Amino acid sequence: MRPDEVVVSEPFAEAHRLKPGDSFDAILRGRKRNLQVVGAALSPEYVYAIAPGGLMPDDERFGVLWMGRDALAAAFDLKASFNSVTLSLLPDANAKDVIRRLDGLLSPFGGIGAYLRADQTSNWFLESEIAQQKNMSRIMPAIFLAVAAFLTNMVMARLIQTERREIGLLKAFGYGNWAIGWHYAKMVLVIGTIGILMGSVIGAWLGHWNTELYTQFYRFPFLLYRPGPAGFVVAGAISLGAALAGSLAAVRRAVRLPPAEAMQPPSPPIYRRTFAARTVLAGALDEPSRMILRRIIRWPVRAFLASLGLAMSVAVLIMALQWVDAIDSLAESVFERAQHQDATVAFSDLQPIGAIREFEHMPGVLAAEPYRFVSARINHGHLVERQGIIGVPTGAILSPVFDVERGRLEVPPGGLMLSVKLAELLEVKAGDTVAVELLEGRQPRVSLPVLRIFETYIGKPAYMDMAALNRIAGDGRVISGLHIRVDASSRTTLLTRLKDTPHIAAVLFRHAAIDTFYKTMGETILIFIGFFVAFSMTLSVGVTYNSIRIALSERARELATLRVLGFSRWEISYILLGEVGLLTWVAIPLGAVIGFGLAWYMTSAFETELYRVPLVLRDATYGEAALIALAATLACAAIVRRRLDRLDLIAVLKTRE
Amino acid sequence: MEKDASATALQARDLIKIYRMGTVEVHALRGVDVDLRDGELVVLLGPSGSGKSTLLNILGGLDRPTSGSVVFRDRELDMNNARTLNLYRRNHVGFVFQFYNLIPSLTARENVALVTEIARDPMPPSEALAMVGLGDRLDRFPAQLSGGEQQRVAIARAIAKRPDLLLCDEPTGALDSKTGILVLDAILRINRELGTTTALITHNAVIAEIANRVLYFADGRIVETRRNSGQRAPSELAW
Ligand SMILES: Nc1ncnc2c1ncn2[C@@H]1O[C@H](COP(=O)(O)OP(=O)(O)OP(=O)(O)O)[C@@H](O)[C@H]1O
Ligand SMILES: [Mg+2]
Numbered sequence: 001m002r003p004d005e006v007v008v009s010e011p012f013a014e015a016h017r018l019k020p021g022d023s024f025d026a027i028l029r030g031r032k033r034n035l036q037v038v039g040a041a042l043s044p045e046y047v048y049a050i051a052p053g054g055l056m057p058d059d060e061r062f063g064v065l066w067m068g069r070d071a072l073a074a075a076f077d078l079k080a081s082f083n084s085v086t087l088s089l090l091p092d093a094n095a096k097d098v099i100r101r102l103d104g105l106l107s108p109f110g111g112i113g114a115y116l117r118a119d120q121t122s123n124w125f126l127e128s129e130i131a132q133q134k135n136m137s138r139i140m141p142a143i144f145l146a147v148a149a150f151l152t153n154m155v156m157a158r159l160i161q162t163e164r165r166e167i168g169l170l171k172a173f174g175y176g177n178w179a180i181g182w183h184y185a186k187m188v189l190v191i192g193t194i195g196i197l198m199g200s201v202i203g204a205w206l207g208h209w210n211t212e213l214y215t216q217f218y219r220f221p222f223l224l225y226r227p228g229p230a231g232f233v234v235a236g237a238i239s240l241g242a243a244l245a246g247s248l249a250a251v252r253r254a255v256r257l258p259p260a261e262a263m264q265p266p267s268p269p270i271y272r273r274t275f276a277a278r279t280v281l282a283g284a285l286d287e288p289s290r291m292i293l294r295r296i297i298r299w300p301v302r303a304f305l306a307s308l309g310l311a312m313s314v315a316v317l318i319m320a321l322q323w324v325d326a327i328d329s330l331a332e333s334v335f336e337r338a339q340h341q342d343a344t345v346a347f348s349d350l351q352p353i354g355a356i357r358e359f360e361h362m363p364g365v366l367a368a369e370p371y372r373f374v375s376a377r378i379n380h381g382h383l384v385e386r387q388g389i390i391g392v393p394t395g396a397i398l399s400p401v402f403d404v405e406r407g408r409l410e411v412p413p414g415g416l417m418l419s420v421k422l423a424e425l426l427e428v429k430a431g432d433t434v435a436v437e438l439l440e441g442r443q444p445r446v447s448l449p450v451l452r453i454f455e456t457y458i459g460k461p462a463y464m465d466m467a468a469l470n471r472i473a474g475d476g477r478v479i480s481g482l483h484i485r486v487d488a489s490s491r492t493t494l495l496t497r498l499k500d501t502p503h504i505a506a507v508l509f510r511h512a513a514i515d516t517f518y519k520t521m522g523e524t525i526l527i528f529i530g531f532f533v534a535f536s537m538t539l540s541v542g543v544t545y546n547s548i549r550i551a552l553s554e555r556a557r558e559l560a561t562l563r564v565l566g567f568s569r570w571e572i573s574y575i576l577l578g579e580v581g582l583l584t585w586v587a588i589p590l591g592a593v594i595g596f597g598l599a600w601y602m603t604s605a606f607e608t609e610l611y612r613v614p615l616v617l618r619d620a621t622y623g624e625a626a627l628i629a630l631a632a633t634l635a636c637a638a639i640v641r642r643r644l645d646r647l648d649l650i651a652v653l654k655t656r657e
Numbered sequence: 658m659e660k661d662a663s664a665t666a667l668q669a670r671d672l673i674k675i676y677r678m679g680t681v682e683v684h685a686l687r688g689v690d691v692d693l694r695d696g697e698l699v700v701l702l703g704p705s706g707s708g709k710s711t712l713l714n715i716l717g718g719l720d721r722p723t724s725g726s727v728v729f730r731d732r733e734l735d736m737n738n739a740r741t742l743n744l745y746r747r748n749h750v751g752f753v754f755q756f757y758n759l760i761p762s763l764t765a766r767e768n769v770a771l772v773t774e775i776a777r778d779p780m781p782p783s784e785a786l787a788m789v790g791l792g793d794r795l796d797r798f799p800a801q802l803s804g805g806e807q808q809r810v811a812i813a814r815a816i817a818k819r820p821d822l823l824l825c826d827e828p829t830g831a832l833d834s835k836t837g838i839l840v841l842d843a844i845l846r847i848n849r850e851l852g853t854t855t856a857l858i859t860h861n862a863v864i865a866e867i868a869n870r871v872l873y874f875a876d877g878r879i880v881e882t883r884r885n886s887g888q889r890a891p892s893e894l895a896w
Contacts (some may be wrong), residue, residue: 287771288761296761561758565772565814566747568740571759649719653754654710 003071005038009049010219012063013040020603026065028075029348030502041066047218048125051506053424057484058297058516062506111440112375126218128608135259135471135605139598140535143316145238147539152195152239153246153545154302156188158550160250167254177255181248188247189240195234203235242437259347288571292556292578295551305546308582310629313540314591317625321531321599321615326603327521329616330457335514338402341483342491343371345498348505350478359482362497369398372466375439378416380426386423389436390468398483401463404614409424413465415451420462421609423453445628473489537632545635547580552643559644560652573644577637584633588626595625666854667693667716672725674711674877676837677854686722696852698845698888701866702873709858709862710826712874717750717824717854720741724845730821748777751815751823751853753844755830757807759799763808766795769817776818785817786810788850789843805836809843816847822849825857830862834896839889841867863896 003142008018022037043064051062073079089098099114117123162182170180202228212224254262285293297305347361350372359368377384392401392411400408401417411417416436418428418447428434430453437445448464470477486494496618498507552559559572596617603615680874685708693699693716694892701709714720716727721736728734729749735741746752747860759768768781773779776835786792793826799807815823825844848855857868865871866889873881 260669286774287767290767291760298762381688451706527762557758558760561760562771563743563745564752564758566744566750566775652713653756653758655756 001038001068001071002036003068003074003524004034004036004065005071005548006035007039007041007066008037009046009064010040010042011057011059013037013051014586015059015063017588026264026351027397027499027502029077031075032500033075035065035067037628042219045120045122047122047220050121052507056513056516056520058512058652061508106604107439107443110440113386114379114439119386124606125513125610131186132239132606133607135602139470139601139605141235141314143312144535144539145235147312147542148306149238149242151476151542152192153242153580154305156191157250158553160184160247160254162553164254164262167251168257168259171255171259171262179511180252180255184247184251185244188243192240192243195243195299196239199235199239200232203232217523220250239506242315249622251608257264260647271617275644288575289578291575293345296582297578302602303579303583305535306543306580307587310540310584310587310592310633311591312587313536313632314629315598316536317596318595318617318627319602320529320536320591321621321625322595323525323529323613324601324642325616325618325621327525330611331514331517331615333402333404333614334456334458335510335517337407337632339399339483339510341398341484342510344399344481344483344506344508344510345504345521346481346506346508347479347503349503350475350480351503353477353479355479356482359484362494364461364487364494366487367398368392368485368486369483369484369501370466371481372469372473372478373480374469374473376462377424377437377439377460378426379437380432385422385425385460387460387462387470389416389438389462389464391469398485401454404457405455409452409454409465411465412451413468414448415464417452417454417463418450419462421612422462423450425460425609429453436474441458441473444472444474446472456613460609533628540629540632544580544584544633545640546641547583548577548637551576551579552640556647557652560647560649563647563649564657569644573641580633580637584630586630591625591629592622595622658884664695665692666695666730666875668698668728668765668824669712669716670720671726672712672715673722674708674715674720676782682859684739686715688882689725689877689879690853691716691872693717693854693856695854696848697870698848698868699857699870699872700868701856701858701872701874702860702862702865704861707850707874707876709874713826713856713858717752717822718745719752726863748818749821751818752829753808753811753815753823753825755827757799757804757811759807759810759814761799762797764786764796765791765802765813768810772814773817777779779818782813782817785813788816789813790801805832805839808832808840812840812843812847815834816851816853819851820853823853823855825855827860829859829861837864837896838891838894841894845888845891849889861896863894864891867891881883 012018016024018037018040020038023034024037026033026035031571046064049057049059049062049064051058073081085104087098089095095116099116102114103111105111106484167180170183173179175183178657188605199222202254204225207227209224211223214220215223286421347355353370356368356370359365370393372392373388375386375388377386392399394411396411396414401411409417416434418426423429426434428450433447433449435445437443467477495507498504554580555576559576562572562575563569598619600615606613663884669689669691672686672689672691674684674686675768676683678857687708688710691712700833701713704710709886711720711867715722715736718734719742727736728735729745732761734745739876742808748773761770763771765786769782772818773785783792783795786795789812790805791809791813794802794810797806799810802810812828824842828844841864844857847853857864859865869888871883871885873883875894
């Protein structure tokens, strides 16, 4: 490689449309250089590439460049040196011990502490992503499979019930119960096998698609969809089991009867006047409504399960939609309420505190507030967390310590303020003492009291009074960077000035951070929500369609009779659809309760050290979920209802069931 | 009883009904003219497949003829308008079928109320049930009633709206003779007391003796009309 040739990270190259042969300016250690792009590359270390102090990967504003070792050494005046080393250990090595000795070895040269692969940002991010997927893969298919099993069971039972007369006939011919059972089992096996094959193909295709999506999102060079047989076997076995159980129960009911009776139409279900029927309220009902209610009361389990299926669809919707609210609330808390700076300037090396003045006088800078950051390891008993400490000046207002409920908090002098997550990981309470090893400069070790604990949605930060932190670190009164407030009209001028200012590692604009946050979240969330809306629609359409179809097949005679009596098509539609309608109304509050539970479960399952999404459920979310569910039910009902128009009155009445 | 002078309740002219099944055509009605006079009780007799049910269904607005007209109280029914037919059934026609077609989830009283709720000038359900002799079975569900009782509930349901026409397709077909007589009694009583024009299909020639007029069907046509000189009471019949 020639000295000015670089390979750029692929996302960065794509964001800037950089092709081999293109060139751009960069400031290397305060000196502007023109660099030539010779290629784009991906690195597992930067699957999740975040700028120092950033929250999310921002492909446009943060990228990785690889250049020739000698050229880099020359640019930074650091011949024959290195600033990062990666090791692979023998299988039986004691990683903790290696880290301890490595730190001892490297600290004289400014080593800031080794860490395990598990703590590497990209790795750790992906691991937690995989953990979330695992959580999700446990709960969602379970819901879906349960509803599907219920539907299959219901449909198969009804299918066999219509064969009752044939079963009676077979018995009359002398077939035994087992023979008949086996005959129908074969039928169900054929239907079930076709269904399972179709489901497997569609499932495999969806799995493939999902994997593809992931590969693109994380830019994995490849990610293979290699489903084990377990998923197919479990799903197939449960579906087939439900189908067989439903149909064989119906067969059993039929073969238990003497053949003569089985060949007769089933004796009509026995209805009884319940207590409720005698109340005053019951008198106010019209007969069609009474028919709807009596049917529900007659088969309460079936009605409840159907309602539960619909409720699940509402619940899944609520869970998916609340995610939007939660993300909004998270962003609002982090970007609007906790931070008031317009930009953060991070220095490449520590600067004396006096450097503030230089920035205060730049065009458009309204206010500047310094901070100090020190990499550190915090120990409590046998627990260790690698977590840098942020030093905040007294009376900080631009970027103070912020508790999601209590708001801005003052940092008490002489001790640490830990986030709840960090306190949990270290098992400390306010008042405990922790051992802190700073990993920079003279690397002092001190015992510090934990003075306060606060809640935050992002990361697991630790704060300290800046002056106190500087005293412990012993580097004098220095700062790592500045938070600044900028006059909106001078932003471009300021940015140009900052680009030419030495010692600056990064400039992070808050509004850019918000944009990236929403862009990244937007992409993932839209896929996520889209998937769940589809999932929920499938549930509600499945339950609605099957319930109505079964009701129609069971009640065709009743409905035809009503038509003969002069009821209009709309009036009998009311009787047919009223049941599902009523079940939907029951399902909505039920779904709201389950949805709350599901959302709660998901937020706690999604809790990582990186971020915690708050459980935020607006009333409107319940409303939207209810409306979407209702719309699905209505659309589906409207389609099935059309069959009523083709109801053949005479054919139905001529036969005895 | 002299009925000839009374007005025509229903008049059908040149009714033809052809069922097409693929290439096969079944001529169920081959040009039928019928007049039903106000308050008259007509019995339709004829071999199976001769077109009796087809005629009754068309007269009651349940089915459409291939051609021909039906005039109800001087107004021709628009046989192609489902809404008109529905309103016609709702306001003017009561049906009784061989199978009772009661709603199993509703009690006797509620089955009748189903109709009285949508009718213009109905009688109370209990009164309709009393007319068919079921005043003491009001709160029974169909499954708790005998076949004859169920059929009488069906009759009560058909007449509770005080229809102009009562159309019965083999109402006693599924009943033994003793029960059948009870059912016929109920129909006759309604015909007399409410003056409801009634048409009744039966396979039982004996039953024809309760009618004012008997129409004999064969092969899609009315082949003979007989006027009974005197109606006999169902209780006098035996089969
Ligand atoms: N839906 C239909 N499709 C085809 N043909 C039909 C249909 N309904 C009736 N038919 C035919 O029309 C003719 C008349 O039938 P209809 O039911 O009116 O007879 P019916 O006199 O009532 O007989 P039964 O005394 O057996 O009830 C028969 O030949 C029958 O096969
Ligand atoms: Mg017939």
